Amino acid sequence: MSRKLYSLCGSDRTRPFSPHVWKTKMSLAHKGLDFDVVPIGFTEIPGVEDGATTLVPLLRDGERLVKDSFDIALYLEETYPDRPLLFAGKGAKATARFVEGWSQTTLHPAIARIIIQDIHDSLDPVDQAYFRQSREKRFGMSLEAVAEGGPAALATFAEKLEPLRHMLKFQDFLGGAEPLFADYIVFGAFQWARIVSPQSLLQPGDPVTDWFERCLDLHGGLGRTVTAA
Amino acid sequence: MSRKLYSLCGSDRTRPFSPHVWKTKMSLAHKGLDFDVVPIGFTEIPGVEDGATTLVPLLRDGERLVKDSFDIALYLEETYPDRPLLFAGKGAKATARFVEGWSQTTLHPAIARIIIQDIHDSLDPVDQAYFRQSREKRFGMSLEAVAEGGPAALATFAEKLEPLRHMLKFQDFLGGAEPLFADYIVFGAFQWARIVSPQSLLQPGDPVTDWFERCLDLHGGLGRTVTAA
Numbered sequence: 192m193s194r195k196l197y198s199l200c201g202s203d204r205t206r207p208f209s210p211h212v213w214k215t216k217m218s219l220a221h222k223g224l225d226f227d228v229v230p231i232g233f234t235e236i237p238g239v240e241d242g243a244t245t246l247v248p249l250l251r252d253g254e255r256l257v258k259d260s261f262d263i264a265l266y267l268e269e270t271y272p273d274r275p276l277l278f279a280g281k282g283a284k285a286t287a288r289f290v291e292g293w294s295q296t297t298l299h300p301a302i303a304r305i306i307i308q309d310i311h312d313s314l315d316p317v318d319q320a321y322f323r324q325s326r327e328k329r330f331g332m333s334l335e336a337v338a339e340g341g342p343a344a345l346a347t348f349a350e351k352l353e354p355l356r357h358m359l360k361f362q363d364f365l366g367g368a369e370p371l372f373a374d375y376i377v378f379g380a381f382q383w384a385r386i387v388s389p390q391s392l393l394q395p396g397d398p399v400t401d402w403f404e405r406c407l408d409l410h411g412g413l414g415r416t417v418t419a420a
Numbered sequence: 421m422s423r424k425l426y427s428l429c430g431s432d433r434t435r436p437f438s439p440h441v442w443k444t445k446m447s448l449a450h451k452g453l454d455f456d457v458v459p460i461g462f463t464e465i466p467g468v469e470d471g472a473t474t475l476v477p478l479l480r481d482g483e484r485l486v487k488d489s490f491d492i493a494l495y496l497e498e499t500y501p502d503r504p505l506l507f508a509g510k511g512a513k514a515t516a517r518f519v520e521g522w523s524q525t526t527l528h529p530a531i532a533r534i535i536i537q538d539i540h541d542s543l544d545p546v547d548q549a550y551f552r553q554s555r556e557k558r559f560g561m562s563l564e565a566v567a568e569g570g571p572a573a574l575a576t577f578a579e580k581l582e583p584l585r586h587m588l589k590f591q592d593f594l595g596g597a598e599p600l601f602a603d604y605i606v607f608g609a610f611q612w613a614r615i616v617s618p619q620s621l622l623q624p625g626d627p628v629t630d631w632f633e634r635c636l637d638l639h640g641g642l643g644r645t646v647t648a649a
Contacts, residue, residue, distance in 0.1 A: 285596030
């Protein structure tokens with residue numbers, strides 16, 4: 192097949208965990224497009240496709256090479272317009288950027304603090320060294336100091352989900368009655384935690400948990416093809 | 421004119437301040453629809469239109485009576501489909517519910533703490549009594565105790581705007597190149613603070629401030645027809 196998705200993994204190459212790659216997996220499945228997953232470690236990323244990227248996801252679609260989960264979603268919508276829509280209109284494209292903003296600036300920093308040690312421990316030694324160096328630079332402190340903030344981040348995590356709970360009073364998905372790319376943006380964050388960490392970020396009875404389970408059921412249970420940690 | 425918007429005011433009937441009514445004012449202007457504003461105080465709400473509502477906005481559009489800013493936006497989109505779109509597609513309708521969730525659960529509680537005393541002081545005595553009773557019940561503490569949390573809420577307010585800043589790296593409005601109802605949802609929150617309180621919630625140089633100024637310029641400067649406190 193000529194469609195390949197480069198997908199970040201730890202030592203276990205059957206457990207791709209990148210939140211951004213999961214957004215793209217769900218997007219491809221939403222469009223009904225087959226693809227091969229190419230598992231790679233952090234330090235392999237710069238070597239693929241003649242140095243096309245420093246970040247995953249990277250999608251090869253025949254002659255085209257596209258990176259960044261949002262840009263890939265836009266590319267898929269434009270290239271395969273007759274398949275199920277990822278945005279359902281230009282308004283949804285624009286507003287999805289706000290959902291991305293919320294996920295990136297609210298969920299990701301909290302989840303990163305909670306699962307950073309779990310991520311580190313899942314990696315090959317060469318990737319552990321890269322991960323430590325890059326994350327210590329990003330956070331401005333040692334990995335262990337970041338991880339010390341984990342329990343506090345976990346204790347207040349449920350509060351951060353209020354915007355989702357409000358939305359779920361009116362509809363089953365961010366996309367309405369059916370999921371759209373906006374759902375996959377937020378799904379990726381929770382799937383990242385689910386695959387890497389045994390810690391429970393979502394509690395039974397929370398409407399957000401129910402929404403996440405619905406997302407895991409989508410596209411033949413694609414999200415469940417990797418078991419929870 | 422048969423189109424009337426009931427609009428919440430304090431003692432000064434020329435300074436309507438309800439965030440939710442501002443969402444509707446902007447929605448009506450977006451559709452190019454004329455309307456008369458009917459200023460009312462908190463305690464007058466249950467008496468209008470034969471007890472049609474306990475909350476504003478309430479829109480009378482000829483024979484129709486519609487309440488709730490989101491429902492009014494949906495009503496306007498359906499009733500006036502040939503005028504500029506408030507959602508631009510069903511995906512945007514759904515995702516706007518998440519924007520509403522974020523605004524209601526993140527911005528509103530913080531802004532309420534910051535400006536609660538300013539709101540109280542702007543009201544007629546009969547409405548002050550109602551406001552105190554209803555807000556003390558909602559917050560589970562005295563108005564003064566809520567207001568004591570104001571400076572702390574103001575100090576951390578800028579952090580809460582990160583999702584907007586991320587979005588504004590890619591586009592001028594939540595709606596994309598042009599505003600949609602999603603913009604008016606968030607605009608309403610800042611306009612509420614701008615009209616009621618002399619405190620500065622937005623700082624010069626912040627992309628969110630620039631976005632808010634763009635919103636104030638919309639529809640002939642509708643938002644500027646009430647001056648800042």
